[in-house]
Amino acid sequence: MAYEFYEILGVSRDVSAEELKRAYRKKAMEVHPDRHGGDKEKETLFKEVNEAYATLSDPQKRAHYDRFGTSDMGGGFGQGGFHTDMDFSDIFESFFGGGFQGGGSRRRSTGVEGEDIEIRVKLDFAEALSGLKKVVSYNRKAVCTECAGTGAKKGTEPKECTQCHGAGQVRRRTQTIFGVMEQTGICDKCHGTGKIIMDKCTTCHGERRESIKIEKEIDIPAGIDDGMTIKVRGEGNDGIGSGAGDLYLSFSIPDxxxxxxxxxxxxxxxxxxxxxxxxxxxxxxxxxxxxxxxxxxxxxxxxxxxxxxxxxxxxxxxxxxxxxxxxxxxxxxxPTHLTKKERELYHEIASEKKIEVAEDGILSKLF
Ligand SMILES: [Zn+2]
Ligand SMILES: [Zn+2]
Structure with missing residues (x-):
């Protein structure tokens, strides 16, 4: 691992800052995942190139790296400190002005992820042993049928957000130890949808989904036990531009x-x-x-x-x-109570076994 940052960028160890920057741009262009249809290997390479540059372009980090052969400076600079938490396409865009095909808009998020739903199902002892078909009822969020999930009133359309211009994300510049960094965050005006609804749908009130009551027959297998969970794929909340979540039935059964x-x-x-x-x-x-x-x-x-x-x-x-x-x-x-006859018979056994019974009647008192 040691000192391979120089190799990754294809430069010598005495490379100047200017040469380093040029080498980085060239390499980053070569291996940028957008140019290779999301090729995983290129993506890894791209990350390595960025990590190498992030270290070598910072004089303090480079000095440390030259000395110890690692970018881990300890205390605050640990593994995740820089390279794993960062979205490298941000650095890339700050270099190339975001003009690269794909760029930020590739990550635009206008969808809503379908959440999982968990419901508790109570069964009695016998039902769990035999298994059964049971109708469970629950509420799930389904794409609003009135607006087809746009959130806008019928006949109207959402407008492009003026703050993020439809990207759903905004860039923030922050001063860090590595210099000025650009970070991308969700646009707070449109909550990442890139759109502003002028007239809200009268059914879902702009929420894009509506809560509906579901009654579903579930095939519960024999042998289900308390605390077990059955997953029913795709029966959770609907997503918008993204798949539905799953339904989890967790069982409560007396033992x-x-x-x-x-x-x-x-x-x-x-x-x-x-x-x-x-x-x-x-x-x-x-x-x-x-x-x-x-x-x-x-x-x-x-x-x-x-x-x-x-x-x-x-x-x-x-x-x-x-x-x-x-x-x-x-x-x-x-027995704590004996009939007269039973008592006589026990006495007979006692005398047969030569057991000296303490006192007549003590048997019932003993217990
Ligand atoms: Zn916005
Ligand atoms: Zn609606």
């Missing part, structure tokens, strides 16, 4: 319903069984929210906290052809 909880594509549920069921084993038919009936085989000797897995019985993955699992956790609930 549980009646004890059935969702984590990504897996589902979790907890059931309580009696100690006798855990000891002897039992076959149970469960009625789960949303999912419906599932038959559960609790094996004899099932422990508290054991988890039964139903493979592929969870939520469908939103984009892959696979499903998560359903996990059912078994909790053993110790």
């Amino acid at each position: 549980s319903i009646d004890g059935l909880t969702r984590e990504d594509t897996n589902l979790f549920y907890t059931i309580e069984i009696d100690p006798v069921e855990a000891v002897l084993g039992v076959k149970k038919t469960l009625k789960l929210p949303v999912l419906g009936e599932r038959t559960l085989e609790i094996k004899a000797g099932t422990q508290h906290g054991e988890v039964l897995k139903f493979k592929g019985d969870g939520v469908k993955h939103i984009s892959k052809d696979q499903k998560g699992d359903l996990f059912i956790t078994v909790h053993i609930r110790i």
Whole structure:
């Protein structure tokens, strides 16, 4: 990288200021992107030529560059300080008087960019699992049909802005460390449109777009989850002389319903069984929210906290052809009330196991 600024401009290291300027003009002309149909490589070259000249034409920067081989002078002159923030065609125009084909008018901006729209869509637990077609309604800005986006009253036309003469941009001269720089900014009189509307359109009041209510059916895939976003291309606000923005639907979905909880594509549920069921084993038919009936085989000797897995019985993955699992956790609930008969039977078990029961009736007090 070092010292290549001289090479870029095709000059020797002892080049005079006058020669440097001539070399720069010649090079800039050669590689100007306007002469090469926006060729990316030429554009890069053009930037390099400008960067080289910006450094070498400034005595202070040139001295620094000669010494250190870099234009980075640190503290305030960093990478973006000069060369990346600047629009080089401005320098170019200040040299050539803007007479170059294209020039400033190439960047005239009379358009309005179509903004994206984000809306929140609430779904319930079951809808997210199954997916559905849902009609969403929202407001979007569409090109005004009355004035076709000109903002002017029917039968009238916008006039050229007197401040920028239709360019939409004005130049400002500022004194910088590199000398007087010309910078281009949006014209404040016409807000960059280059035109002044004399009689405003009666429908959009000169805004060029009107807000319309949209009702749109959206195909929501099964497996959509809370916080996910679906992008619908081109359904945002209309642009004028520029494409429409996109519509973003961001989903708000509860993560549980009646004890059935969702984590990504897996589902979790907890059931309580009696100690006798855990000891002897039992076959149970469960009625789960949303999912419906599932038959559960609790094996004899099932422990508290054991988890039964139903493979592929969870939520469908939103984009892959696979499903998560359903996990059912078994909790053993110790009874706090026993019938007289049950109490007798527990005592019998206790005596069989040679457990010395503290006192008749303490069982119910313990809990
Ligand atoms: Zn203007
Ligand atoms: Zn209008």
